[in-house]
Amino acid sequence: MKVGGDSSVKENKESCVESAKGKAVVVMDTPERSKNSQITTSVNTFEDSPVFNFLNNLSPIKPVKSIHISQTINPLSFASLPSVFTSPHLNSLKESRFLRRHQLPDPSKPEFASDDAHTVDTRKDIIHANNELDEHQANFDQPSSVGQVVGEAYFECSKLVAEFEQSFKYDCSSPGSSLTPSCALKTKHMAEYARTSSALIPFVEEASLRGLFGSEVDLDGVSQIDQNKEATRCEWENLISDAPDQLIFESPNDAESYKNSSISNDMQHTYSFCEADSSEKAEEENETENQCTQPGEGSELKEISETHDIISGSSMTIPIEEVDNEPVSGLYRGMRRRCLVFEMVGSRRKRFDENSVSDSSAFLQSDVNTSTSNEKILPTKAGNDSSQRSLPGIGLHLNALTTTPKDYKFLKHEALGSGRLLIGPSPNANFQPPTSGQELLNNSLAVNSERETSAVENGILAEDACQASGYMINEEFNQSSPKKKRRRLDQAGDGEACKRCNCKKSKCLKLYCECFAAGVYCVEPCACIDCFNTPVHEDTVLATRKQIESRNPLAFAPKVIRSSDYLSETRQDESSKTPASARHKRGCNCKKSGCLKKYCECYQGGVGCSVNCRCEGCKNAFGRKDGTEAEFEEDETDTTEKGLQKLAIQNDLEQNPDSVLPATPLKQGRQTIQHLFSSKNKLPRPSFPSIGSSSGSYASHGFRKPSFFQPPARFDKHLETVLEDEMPDFLQAQSPISCIKTSSPNSKRVSPPHSIGTSPSMRSSRKLILQSIPAFPSLTPNN
DNA sequence: GAGTTTGAAACT
DNA sequence: CAGTTTCAAACTC
Numbered sequence: 001m002k003v004g005g006d007s008s009v010k011e012n013k014e015s016c017v018e019s020a021k022g023k024a025v026v027v028m029d030t031p032e033r034s035k036n037s038q039i040t041t042s043v044n045t046f047e048d049s050p051v052f053n054f055l056n057n058l059s060p061i062k063p064v065k066s067i068h069i070s071q072t073i074n075p076l077s078f079a080s081l082p083s084v085f086t087s088p089h090l091n092s093l094k095e096s097r098f099l100r101r102h103q104l105p106d107p108s109k110p111e112f113a114s115d116d117a118h119t120v121d122t123r124k125d126i127i128h129a130n131n132e133l134d135e136h137q138a139n140f141d142q143p144s145s146v147g148q149v150v151g152e153a154y155f156e157c158s159k160l161v162a163e164f165e166q167s168f169k170y171d172c173s174s175p176g177s178s179l180t181p182s183c184a185l186k187t188k189h190m191a192e193y194a195r196t197s198s199a200l201i202p203f204v205e206e207a208s209l210r211g212l213f214g215s216e217v218d219l220d221g222v223s224q225i226d227q228n229k230e231a232t233r234c235e236w237e238n239l240i241s242d243a244p245d246q247l248i249f250e251s252p253n254d255a256e257s258y259k260n261s262s263i264s265n266d267m268q269h270t271y272s273f274c275e276a277d278s279s280e281k282a283e284e285e286n287e288t289e290n291q292c293t294q295p296g297e298g299s300e301l302k303e304i305s306e307t308h309d310i311i312s313g314s315s316m317t318i319p320i321e322e323v324d325n326e327p328v329s330g331l332y333r334g335m336r337r338r339c340l341v342f343e344m345v346g347s348r349r350k351r352f353d354e355n356s357v358s359d360s361s362a363f364l365q366s367d368v369n370t371s372t373s374n375e376k377i378l379p380t381k382a383g384n385d386s387s388q389r390s391l392p393g394i395g396l397h398l399n400a401l402t403t404t405p406k407d408y409k410f411l412k413h414e415a416l417g418s419g420r421l422l423i424g425p426s427p428n429a430n431f432q433p434p435t436s437g438q439e440l441l442n443n444s445l446a447v448n449s450e451r452e453t454s455a456v457e458n459g460i461l462a463e464d465a466c467q468a469s470g471y472m473i474n475e476e477f478n479q480s481s482p483k484k485k486r487r488r489l490d491q492a493g494d495g496e497a498c499k500r501c502n503c504k505k506s507k508c509l510k511l512y513c514e515c516f517a518a519g520v521y522c523v524e525p526c527a528c529i530d531c532f533n534t535p536v537h538e539d540t541v542l543a544t545r546k547q548i549e550s551r552n553p554l555a556f557a558p559k560v561i562r563s564s565d566y567l568s569e570t571r572q573d574e575s576s577k578t579p580a581s582a583r584h585k586r587g588c589n590c591k592k593s594g595c596l597k598k599y600c601e602c603y604q605g606g607v608g609c610s611v612n613c614r615c616e617g618c619k620n621a622f623g624r625k626d627g628t629e630a631e632f633e634e635d636e637t638d639t640t641e642k643g644l645q646k647l648a649i650q651n652d653l654e655q656n657p658d659s660v661l662p663a664t665p666l667k668q669g670r671q672t673i674q675h676l677f678s679s680k681n682k683l684p685r686p687s688f689p690s691i692g693s694s695s696g697s698y699a700s701h702g703f704r705k706p707s708f709f710q711p712p713a714r715f716d717k718h719l720e721t722v723l724e725d726e727m728p729d730f731l732q733a734q735s736p737i738s739c740i741k742t743s744s745p746n747s748k749r750v751s752p753p754h755s756i757g758t759s760p761s762m763r764s765s766r767k768l769i770l771q772s773i774p775a776f777p778s779l780t781p782n783n
Numbered sequence: 784g785a786g787t788t789t790g791a792a793a794c795t
Numbered sequence: 796c797a798g799t800t801t802c803a804a805a806c807t808c
Contacts, residue, residue, distance in 0.1 A: 505802065511792055512802045551793090592789065598805055599789045 500525040501533075508533035509544040511555060516541070519556055560584050560605035587612030587625075595620035 499514045501522060508531045511517045515526060515533055521541075522533040532540050548555045561583055584602040587610055593599040595609050595618045602609045608623015609615055618625040 501803080503803065506792095510802080512804085514804080517792095548792095555792090586791095589790065593805095597789080599791090601791075604805095 501528050501531075502526070503528040503531065505529075507531060509541065511548065516544075517556065519545075554585065557585070559586065559601055560607050583607050583610040584612065588615045589613070590615040590618070594618065595624075 499518050499520060501508055501513045501515045503510075503513045503526075506512045506516075508516050508522050508526070508528045513522070513528070513533060515522045515528075520533075521535055522528055522531045532544075534541075545556065584605055584607055586601075588595060588600045588602045590600045590613075593603075595603050595613075595615050598604040600609075600615065600620065602613060602615075603620055603622065606622060609618045609620040609625035610623075611625065613625045615625055
């Protein structure tokens with residue numbers, strides 16, 4: 001008994017400590033606590049008592065606890081708790097706390113599969129532990145402060161647990177309701193605790209408190225509970241508030257998905273605690289592995305939150321788009337490596353970045369122009385993409401992964417010159433002058449995704465994640481011959497993610513250059529001559545980009561626009577169908593290839609030819625211009641830039657005329673283009689596509705479906721860019737809801753993805769980004 | 784690896 | 796807007 005009890009006690013203690021820590025933050029200053037602190041102080045005197053020693057012996061934690069308790073009790077102590085727990089163990093606990101919470105919330109985990117069960121068990125454990133404690137104390141016959149402390153700790157723990165449990169329940173139900181029940185539970189809990197403790201040890205536990213405070217003890221306990229409740233509530237509210245936001249951003253479908261995911265109450269908790277870096281890392285890693293299919297897990301939530309942040313940022317930033325004018329932003333915009341973009345999203349997650357995040361978001365947006373905004377907007381929709389979910393990690397993830405690793409490599413190889421590495425990774429990086437690619441890299445790496453770095457460091461390149469990874473690897477190996485590399489890469493499916501060029505005359509400053517066109521700096525693998533598409537020549541690159549954009553705002557926009565269906569569905573069908581949803585903005589002009597070779601951009605993009613195409617003898621396997629694949633044409637018209645623009649305009653006018661405009665204030669495009677949206681959307685893309693859109697889309701969409709990708713190597717890129725309905729994106733950007741509506745034709749596509757909820761955070765973020773990317777330029781006139 | 788084909792991009 | 800040129804990828808051998 002004792003042994004078992006001890007173990008249980010330890011666990012409880014740990015949980016208590018953790019919970020206490022968690023609470024500490026929230027509860028800090030309650031007067032009651034101050035009282036407790038006093039008590040605890042007195043208790044501390046007992047530390048030297050044999051009982052205390054015994055307890056200490058029982059579990060290493062105890063010593064800490066004693067401290068902890070005092071601290072816990074004392075509001076101030078709470079704050080200081082962390083410092084107090086010098087022992088690694090404590091630290092671990094501390095860290096684990098977040099993790100645990102994450103985990104707890106995580107429905108996926110078997111442990112918490114059933115919250116109720118878990119809660120019940122927990123309670124039992126707690127009670128049991130308390131009893132055991134009491135017993136121990138009783139045995140010693142010495143009412144020790146320690147015992148009290150322990151008891152309190154347990155008590156708090158139990159409270160916390162109860163709260164947690166309740167909170168979980170509540171999460172499911174409603175916050176408001178939760179309050180009462182939680183109180184009842186707590187009360188109950190306390191009562192039980194009091195009973196056991198008081199009966200056995202008058203002094204110990206509450207008894208001590210009572211002795212000191214008399215009747216107040218109960219009150220205190222209650223108050224504490226209340227406080228706890230409040231704290232919980234606060235978290236809850238926060239969560240809720242966040243959740244709604246997320247939900248809002250996302251399409252209704254997403255919301256549903258979110259609910260589903262959240263159904264496991266844990267999610268919220270997870271969400272709330274997502275902040276913990278370590279936990280995030282772990283989760284992210286898991287996510288990568290697990291991928292999106294999983295119901296929204298903590299990670300997803302995190303991502304969602306991030307997305308949310310991004311979105312919000314985007315919304316904020318959207319107006320900022322003008323910033324594009326800034327050379328820097330523009331440069332980065334164009335120059336960022338695709339993969340990096342995603343990372344940015346990930347980086348945003350980290351609160352560190354928060355500052356940067358907002359900035360970054362704005363930054364990105366600015367850089368990306370509308371694209372960023374679009375991304376943000378898109379996310380709502382994008383998040384929905386089921387497909388993305390399915391691919392969860394792949395899309396953005398891949399990009400990120402690929403980029404990072406590459407970056408590493410690149411760094412090694414090239415000095416700065418090949419800014420590819422870093423250019424774009426993180427918004428922060430963007431802000432920072434790309435001068436030192438390494439720095440950018442570092443930042444990006446650090447900020448971006450721990451996972452990536454971790455993955456890289458660990459050498460873990462998830463296959464899933466990566467096609468890209470394989471891709472990169474291939475690249476590295478293949479460096480000798482760029483062409484071959486390209487091919488391999490393309491074959492891998494990630495053509496764009498890791499583009500390489502072989503430019504000889506264009507200096508990589510024209511759209512001929514794939515890297516430049518993708519908004520990425522040339523990297524080592526490139527065999528280009530006289531390359532100016534490097535961080536070193538940022539100014540030149542930026543200027544060139546602007547020039548090109550001035551000519552054609554959509555020049556850097558994704559060529560292929562994808563419908564949401566595509567994503568979510570996965571049209572498992574075959575590659576042929578999948579493309580249907582997506583279309584090439586301008587359409588191809590093939591005359592000899594029959595649209596059956598990569599010469600054809602449509603084919604390359606894995607999309608069917610559309611009305612916009614002027615191809616001759618179209619035999620596009622993804623859909624012929626003539627409409628062989630019915631899906632296309634309808635969509636096609638829409639998907640085409642013109643069509644998209646029209647749709648967007650119509651939608652905007654109908655639904656959110658106002659929103660649209662504000663949402664996409666773009667620089668050039670806007671000015672030139674009457675319809676700001678389209679232009680904006682398009683404009684931003686340039687950066688996006690390169691950034692992550694492409695990768696993200698891949699992952700989400702096509703990549704998953706091997707069938708698709710197989711045919712067109714670039715397809716990935718296009719997909720990425722295409723992602724979802726362009727129109728909707730724009731609209732969405734302005735207002736999530738509107739977005740959905742606007743996308744109406746594709747609405748179903750959009751909604752399903754709720755990827756955010758279901759898909760891991762990364763995915764969601766990715767999705768969003770991707771979507772945003774796709775946000776087509778379509779609105780803008782073809783120019 | 785070299786050469787050809789192809790079609791987009793750029794230019795007029 | 797159409798025609799031509801330039802360019803680099805895609806493709807073939």
